[in-house]
Amino acid sequence: MALRMSRLLVAGIALALALLLIPAVYPDSFTLTILTFANIFAVVAVSWDFFTGFTGRFNFGQALFFGAGAYALGFMNLNLGANPLLAVPLAGAVAVVIGVAFGFPTLRLKGPYFALATLIFPLIAGDLTFSLSSVFGGEHGLYGLTSFSDSFVVQYYGSLLLMLATVLVLLYLTSSRLGLALESIRDDEKAASATGMNVTKYKLTAYMISAFFTGMAGAYQAQLFKFVGPDTFSSTISFEIIAMTIVGGIATIVGPVLGAYLLIIVLDGLGISSDVSVLTYGILLMIIVLVFPGGLLGRLKTNLRGMRIRRLLEEKPDAT
């Protein structure tokens, strides 16, 4: 059954505090970089969860938004001299636009067709960076970007802020009317439209929100590495964040954070090669789907539901 809200709150605050204090305990650049990485991917996983977990539409190409945001920041930084910090949300907006360009015509398609299309989108985007290599650097990508700080500690806190902001905003949204509407779409689109809901509009909204946060994550990574390359569109990223989310718990918003931390700290922390890494993601995903489909934090779904019902029922009546 669900975990008690008070205990969850305490756990949450304790975790947040722990994360805030990490640099004091582990000030070495290796640890901080791994954790920064974990935060970045947590954002991508959480935003994926927001769309796929709540609308039930499978997006197999989340990397589209990631790469779009990364390249957007790279472009703005190099050509417009944009301040890397300010450029992050702007890059998120660009990712939304690009996402809509791909998503708008395809969101109306039935499940498997949409899923297949999303698989291909990042490939197309990657191809475009190759063909427009004068602008996007082709296979070499964009070099010499400026970051907003060279301190590992500051970068860590920046990523932590981004991650916490993403989680809080999306938790708020999923425990609101929007979340309820999305879940009804997931459960039965036809029935949802029979309640007067414009299903396509809601799906598009969720898609855009997902694109925004993931785009910011991509942009953040770009300024962190001071570099962006075509591998920001790679299907490996798309796949890994799916694994992180499923392992952590789909449709829980918080689960993907756990999944991201777990997988990145263990795999990158141990310095495991990328092939074995991806292999591990794959095997883990298979095991979880077979045995534990709700994911490690699956019980939190019930808590989310309770939170949402309470909020909706406590809404003040409309004033006349």
Place this chain on the structure above:
Amino acid sequence: MAVLDILVFGGLLGAVYALLSLGFSLSYGVARILNLAHGSFFMVGGYLYYIFLVLSGINAVLSLMLSVVLMFCLGVAFYLGVVRPVRSSPVRVLLITLSAAVVAQELVSLAFGQVNVGVPYIAAGISSPLGVIVENQRILAAAVSVAMFLAVWAFIRMTKFGRAVRAVAQDGDAASLMGINDTRISLVTLGLSAATAGLAGVLLGPLTGVAPNAWLNATVVAFAVVILGGLGSIPGTFLAAFVVSYSQIIVAFEISSSYEIIVPLAVIAVAVLVRPKGLLGKVEE
């Protein structure tokens, strides 16, 4: 001359695509399993052939047969171990077959490296049908594909088992009420699926080289062919295979070969928007 080139290459490729997609038609159209790892059967088949022929020195024909038989067993094992436990939930099937495909890719990559591995031809030399210069291997691939396709089709149409398969495709619940064992049907379906896709991989292997990431393109092509041809229609699959192969060849010749993978996707988009039942489809999606 370009027209003849397109005609010949498109046709030869289409035959192999038909074989590749036949298995997907069976698993998606009959067993209602959206197997994203279908292309992995194609990929693994090619590697098995490489293992038998190049690494173990077994002769070509025997290698081919061993690969096909082993693929059939793999398909059955795949169904039992991976698909059946999650069959009740299409989402879980999607996830687990996707991860299986990724796992397969990584395992192969770790074992053999990420690059194309070269495999010698079964049929050496070249011919020139219609004045177009073509490797004999390509002609062999097409011929064997057509033969296998017809063999499986005959099996489905004429044997008692095949009739059971069609019954399940029409109405799974009614079929089980009539005592048709769904597990056995699904087992054989997936086995055939793997065997035919694997054979396609063996046949094309020498021509394209075998690479771990070949599964994605193969899966997308099979999906496009089956959707265009119409779920549940084997003749439809055959026809659609050529539509897809010709589209890909034309795009490769006229525009650029790097856009090849977009073609099957475009085919799916058009098919879904214009005629959801497909060219010859009997089953409503």
Place this chain on the structure above:
Amino acid sequence: MPPEIMVENLTKRYGGLVALDNLSFQVDHGETLGIIGPNGAGKTTLFDLITGFQRATSGRVLLNGRDISGRSPHRIVQSGMSRTFQIARPFKDLTVLESVLVGLIQGKGRRKGDRARAGLAKEATELLQLVNLTHSSLSLTRNLSQGELKKLELARALSTYPDVLLADEVFSGLSAQETNELSDAIVRVKASRNLTLLMVEHKVSKVVQLANRMLVLDYGKLLSQGTPQEILRDQKVLEAYLGKG
């Protein structure tokens, strides 16, 4: 006042099969129209066409004088027409309460006066009380019985505050007691909200009780229409039901 619903020459063809053949009728404000007919007569297809879930091959549907043919389902709901589904379509991973909230949160457009002042909690409670599902409000819909699912269908259709309700075999799968409860609920709702009701039904006995007028469909054509008493005595209707077996 124009009739609330006007169906004009509505035809639906699937390839060679004619599901609805040149159907025309009207429904006046506040009426209860019962629609009966043997299986396959096209009753659900009719509902699908009226509510926008399928497009007609030809003909049109007017709601309060405005042509709604070809409008998407959600806009038709926003125009004040709601439906239940013959085979219940619950939100599988939601609770009963949430199922009803989904319709209630669709904006303030249709909620006037007292409704708007009540707040979601009150409205949801009211709806669930109407169909006697309050005790199950926190149950997951997948744990409900068939009868309870049908009740939820009704509650959900009412959550959009429709002027017109299309009830598709709303009594099927219910026990005798449940049928009576639901029937009473419908009568109350109709009266309190001044609903116009179209009911497709198999339980002819029930329709006869509730309807002002009845329509009989057979093979997609309008076989007969009139008051329940007239319909029960109509030879053609009896033949349609009994003659085809």
